[in-house]
Amino acid sequence: MNLQQVVPEAAARCGRDPSRVMDVVREVQARLGRVSDEAIDLIARELAVPPVDVKGVVTFYAFLSRKQKGRTVIRLSECVGCLGAEGHASAEELQRQLGIKFGETTPDGAISLEHTACIGMCDQGPAALVDEQPIARLTPERVKDLVAAVREQKLAEAGFAVADNVHKKGEVVFAEMEPGAGLKHALALDPAGVIGEVKASRLRGRGGAGFPAGTKWEFCARAAGERKVVLCNADEGEPGTFKDREILKHVPAHVFEGMAIAGYAIGAKEGILYLRGEYAYMLPALEKTLDEMREKGVLGKGLGGGKHDFDIRVQLGAGAYVCGEESALISSCEGGRGVPKDRPPFPVERGYLGLPTVVNNVETFATVARILEKGAGWFASFGTRDSTGTKLFSVSGDCAKPGIYELPYGLTVRELMALVGGEGAQAVLVGGPSGSFVKPEDFDRKIGYEALATGGSVMVFGPRRDLLEVVSGFMRFFVDESCGHCVPCRVGNVLIKERLDKIRAGHGVAEDLGYLEELCATVKRMSRCGLGQTSPNPVVTTLASFRGLYERRLTESNGLQPDFDLNAALQAAVKAQGRAPVFHED
């Protein structure tokens, strides 16, 4: 296989469409182990895109690389949820077994070892991806088996299958449904009637922001333009979130049917499911479901025997949390860097390729199919007034039964902890790092948009966890995942993490807490998209609820520049001289 063969083949596969750069670079990476500068120039020529833009894409996504990777890439999740004691030990063992460090490739070019952000296996970490295949519940012992299986290319038989861990199936998402039942009811209404039904259900988007789905659809339906698009956001990357993984595994047809219903409602013929690169292993099963639905007439030409056409393609991502932000998702679908767009215009007016676009979460679409099947009133009978229906919670961390729970909105943190066996927690993080750390005194707060909003992530931290280490891990995550377009998020998060780590190391002084609060406020208020507007939350919410954790690590100011670490500055001299410095008191 060489470049001159692979690039034109990949380009031809997507009709040399300049908006499909992502598919081409993904294929080149998969087949050649890298996207070299030569490949970048070739791709640019084949797709008639400026070379600097292709280079921009290749350098943006974690799973693409200009440098040569091994024939197999092992990516260990370095997410807080995965990196407990077993995680660190497994990381050590991986390096020992492979004889290389993270970021390196074995001398025979067989295996590369890397870290990666959350891969959505939080209920069964420590976890890794071996190329596309997820590997769960790693221990140092299992690492040995894993490396042996990779070397012998017998990974499939080695028994590393991912567990389901769906502990509570509710009435809305996971209940049985006759294929096409929701769509059938939708087609019996006119498009405005479908939107009316979704509005009447008071369904709010399940991705975390909670925008009313029916209102979004109404805006899009009213937007000018013949061609419209339905986009499903399957880029769940918020640490602690893995609900879409189980929805796409167990009830993908509900999701696709919900998309078809949205298509009918807004007048769109095209749907795209944007699947995060970490979930690429699900692609064959999803394609199979799509084929089955086309055969049954739930997708394709003349839906349900009517006049409306609707079909769906799956767009794969390549490792970038920010793409879960709806406008960044659109940029990525268009083949570019996953950089959010300025709003207005909102996607409902000008989204994918400038076309009016509805973007909803996987769970939202699955829920829509059910609402159309059973009715808005039935759905709204679950949950609370402002947060109707059931919600999928992905629970991970220090609890007896991590996994998926479909429960009506409105339960308290305490009730949820009793269900999952997380009673002794010192803190529960609701909504992932972009959400809030909740302290035990507040466990009677309700989970829902009126109190504790969440896209589903619930992380339990037991009494022995070092919460500030957890917070620092999340800040590293945001530093790594910031797209870099705007200043406050790009630079501010680096500065927040730096000062936090100074405090953790015992070098912080009282002024540092005010410094952090001011920085966090700047990043939250001045950033361009939801990532930056919420990235300081791990620090903000722990400073509010667990201030003692910071205060206990502070040191007395010695009158010198508080952010100057004398010991660190002297390290090189100490090493060279072989003795510690002598300080002369006044």
Place this chain on the structure above:
Amino acid sequence: MSETITFTIDGKKIPAKKGQTIIRAAEEAGVYIPRLCWLKDLIPGGACRVCTVLVNGRPQAACTQPAAGGIVVQNETEELFRWRKNIVAMLFVEGNHYCMFCEKSGNCELQAVAYRFGITAPKYPHQFPQRAVDASHPDVLIDHNRCILCWRCARTARVKDGKPIFGVVNRGIDSQLAVGPEQLGETELKATDKAVEACPVGALMKKRVGYAVPVGKRLYDHEPIGSDIEKAGNPA
């Protein structure tokens, strides 16, 4: 005929054409909203966030937010002043800026905005990134140390010069201005291109013309940046 609307900035009535951004309407009415990545007649970038104002209490970038009838915009509040100042302070430690011997000194928008905000010393720890200088072009050089990633050159080159030669590589704090192909000297950039003039700092510069203007006659030697806008709108 475009429809005219009215809104207020810090209580002052501002007329605007429908669809016009807040920053443009403000500028035409003699109100200076600080900015770095915005350039007149160029698609806005929304990148530096220095032009953030409060629109009905919510932070919005004035360069991308359209004016709408009746909106209440706050430009000069104590909080906004602090947050903007913080952002500018971030830029000074993100890159390696050496005002005292930079050819752009006195004509530099970053330096001028910093002076207007009263920034005299670094507030945050310097990051001291390792950044390169690209001197491969005969007439123009890129010093990445001084680049603030405003993408004015990239947008200008595409829109005005019709040359998509600048772009962005990497992400997050590692983001960097890039040229395609590899080096500036391999591109079709000319020293007369509008992109070269678009740089607000000393990152993209013509060679052999540094320090040509003596101290005292440089753009921002006597009056703070933005004074021209304020004067035009408020004749004495």
